[in-house]
Amino acid sequence: MLAAAPPSIAPDSLEALLDPALDVLAGFAEDPQEFAEAWDHGEIVPSALFPERGRIGTIEAQQRSQLSQNALAFLAVVALRPVLAAYFAECREHVADSEWDLGICPCCGGPPGFADLLEDGRRQLACHLCGTSWTFARLVCPFCGTRTAAELIRLMAEDAEEGYAVGACRSCRGYVKELDRRVRWNAGCGLVEDWGSPHLDLVAHRQEFWRPIPTLIQLASPAE
Numbered sequence: 001m002l003a004a005a006p007p008s009i010a011p012d013s014l015e016a017l018l019d020p021a022l023d024v025l026a027g028f029a030e031d032p033q034e035f036a037e038a039w040d041h042g043e044i045v046p047s048a049l050f051p052e053r054g055r056i057g058t059i060e061a062q063q064r065s066q067l068s069q070n071a072l073a074f075l076a077v078v079a080l081r082p083v084l085a086a087y088f089a090e091c092r093e094h095v096a097d098s099e100w101d102l103g104i105c106p107c108c109g110g111p112p113g114f115a116d117l118l119e120d121g122r123r124q125l126a127c128h129l130c131g132t133s134w135t136f137a138r139l140v141c142p143f144c145g146t147r148t149a150a151e152l153i154r155l156m157a158e159d160a161e162e163g164y165a166v167g168a169c170r171s172c173r174g175y176v177k178e179l180d181r182r183v184r185w186n187a188g189c190g191l192v193e194d195w196g197s198p199h200l201d202l203v204a205h206r207q208e209f210w211r212p213i214p215t216l217i218q219l220a221s222p223a224e
């Protein structure tokens with residue numbers, strides 16, 4: 001939908017969020033200078049941060065900025081979310097209970113950032129880029145679509161808190177953290193829970209699983 005009806009976003013409307021995000025990157029051995037220059041000259045525009053097939057942000061923007069793919073995705077999530085969340089407010093309502101069987105966000109096309117197991121046992125995936133959630137089959141990998149049960153595993157932290165797990169796929173090595181809302185009915189929203197559970201990313205990262213929406217752990221150890 002983002003490709004069919006792209007919102008026009010004024011570059012300066014993103015800068016209040018983009019500037020501190022660039023500062024964060026500088027702390028992770030990424031050099032945000034080229035990005036900042038290209039942005040100021042209009043060579044990288046807001047739409048260059050939109051999700052594309054299999055990645056977030058265009059290849060051109062990555063080459064021009066000399067940032068890693070993870071760093072570019074990080075900038076996109078931090079800077080675009082308020083704008084895209086407002087843009088897709090209506091879309092979000094319509095898809096909440098609809099059956100959308102793709103592992104990408106039905107509104108913006110972004111990859112899932114977090115998963116919730118709902119009261120009725122359905123799995124809902126959350127998009128960090130625009131705040132949309134959509135229902136997705138539990139026994140299918142949202143990244144590669146495999147339905148082979150033996151490929152889909154659950155990872156737990158050592159001192160596992162009840163209700164939290166990592167759903168990982170041995171076929172494509174992708175993972176998404178998952179929260180069982182039947183056990184944790186008073187937990188925060190997906191984005192808050194995602195940011196609040198870096199220990200689970202560490203568990204997945206150590207076993208060489210990856211996620212499309214980067215965490216600070218991935219930015220800190222950029223072995224891609």
Ligand SMILES: [Zn+2]
Binds near residue numbers: 105106110128130132
């Ligand atoms: Zn989205």
Ligand SMILES: [Zn+2]
Binds near residue numbers: 171172173174
């Ligand atoms: Zn997979």
